[in-house]
Amino acid sequence: MAKNIGFLVCLLIMALDVVAGILGIEAEMAQNKVKHLKMWIFDCRDPSHQAFKLGLAAVILLSLAHVVATLLGGCTCMCSKEEFNKASANKQLAVASLFFSWIILAIGFSLLIIGTMANSKSRKLCGLSHNRVLSIGGILCFVHGLFTVSYYVSATATARDNSRHHDRNATQA
Template identity: 35%
Template sequence: MGEGEEEGKIRCSSTVIIFCCIFLIVGLDVFAGFVAMQAEDAQQEVKQRVWLPECKSPSKKAFVLGLIALGCLLAAHIIAVMIGCSLSNTATVISGPEITEHINMACISLTWIIATAGVGILTMGIWTNRESRSECGFTNKHFLFLGGIVCFLHASISVVFYLTNIVSKKCCLRNVY
């Protein structure tokens, strides 16, 4: 087996791994988004405790679905950052184009910002549905729905992050060989 064939197999297997990671991350984020929206629906189905529109009973179903959405968002973010950063480090070792390094840094920063916002928003939605809640308040603010939208946004930024890694690797490999 020649040297070129081995390099081709390595590139092919790394590309397959990258696309599998993209599908896993997007799948987790999309699942988290849909589950968060179902949690919002479950929260809206709960009857009001008193005549005030801001005072609803907590929904156990919304609480559990919110926790599932939060777990999926966190898992997708951890996978995206760990594998994405390792890919971008290997691309920069080969000394890739400077513009892709800036795009990678912007994407990883946006991924962190969006994940942090998503975790905060989903946590607020979960917090309003806890069983021990006795006060009325921010129950009708659609935090779970907004958290679902942020999950979809996290998926799209993660895909851009991975695609810039793929582009930078191909550019780098062309320059080396």
């Protein structure tokens, strides 16, 4: 059973990110259904409560997927370029995947928040058009899922390699 836990964690992370991506795209579609007036780059739009709820759910699920992957994957840190060059391929992949997952999280999270707040009940927004912000944030959720699963798999492989290495050294001593 313990060997299947990694597979289930990967499935959980991907499911959270895929659902977040779908909700972001659905929020964009709900936002496009409300009445709006467009002149050049300016857009006056009534807020969509449905788009707000879907966008908020997407933000929460994206955050939850990142937290699950980061906490269950463990800490994979490197302090210098020399340490990175000496590290195993699994550890290098873990660090690179974690780095890119944080960047994609920051961009996707920001886009989803901007789109969600544009649909807040207290706003009748007239200003620069926020076209496709929610759907781009939703698409980035899918990309985030790929990097976080890559991080989780490589971080757990690194931890397993380190424990085997320590076990081998303990039996030799």
